[in-house]
Amino acid sequence: xxxxxxxxxxxxxxxxxxxxxxxxxxxxxxxxxxxxxxTGEVTVTSDQELGVDDVRAAVEEAGYKLTA
Amino acid sequence: xxxxxxxxxxxxxxxxxxxxxxxxxxxxxxxxxxxxxxTGEVTVTSDQELGVDDVRAAVEEAGYKLTA
Numbered sequence: 428x429x430x431x432x433x434x435x436x437x438x439x440x441x442x443x444x445x446x447x448x449x450x451x452x453x454x455x456x457x458x459x460x461x462x463x464x465x466t467g468e469v470t471v472t473s474d475q476e477l478g479v480d481d482v483r484a485a486v487e488e489a490g491y492k493l494t495a
Numbered sequence: 496x497x498x499x500x501x502x503x504x505x506x507x508x509x510x511x512x513x514x515x516x517x518x519x520x521x522x523x524x525x526x527x528x529x530x531x532x533x534t535g536e537v538t539v540t541s542d543q544e545l546g547v548d549d550v551r552a553a554v555e556e557a558g559y560k561l562t563a
Contacts, residue, residue, distance in 0.1 A: 440510065
């Protein structure tokens with residue numbers, strides 16, 4: 428199991444949190460996504476380590492930006 | 496035809512705009528809802544004048560507050 432925390436900018440409300448959770452959660456192998464709205468921290472748990480480009484693409488698909 | 500502008504607080508993104516538009520748009524007689532996100536102004540067009548309590552209830556159902 429792998430767990431990685433990213434920082435996402437642009438989320439302003441619970442709808443934004445839901446969008447990011449859904450897109451990142453749809454990545455292959457992801458078992459949990461936890462978003463902290465005030466900080467923008469997105470913690471992703473997955474069966475194996477994810478490629479940051481895949482995570483970035485999912486975040487951008489939701490309409491937000493991955494910064495770290 | 497009636498048109499009335501209200502001010503709604505708490506909307507922070509386009510998802511919020513969509514939620515308010517959907518809830519207010521579902522009120523009987525409403526034919527158009529236009530939301531300006533930066534100002535929170537919601538302009539509602541309807542067949543007949545709406546009761547402010549009905550509009551307030553729809554806005555609160557969406558998760559926001561009607562202030563004026």
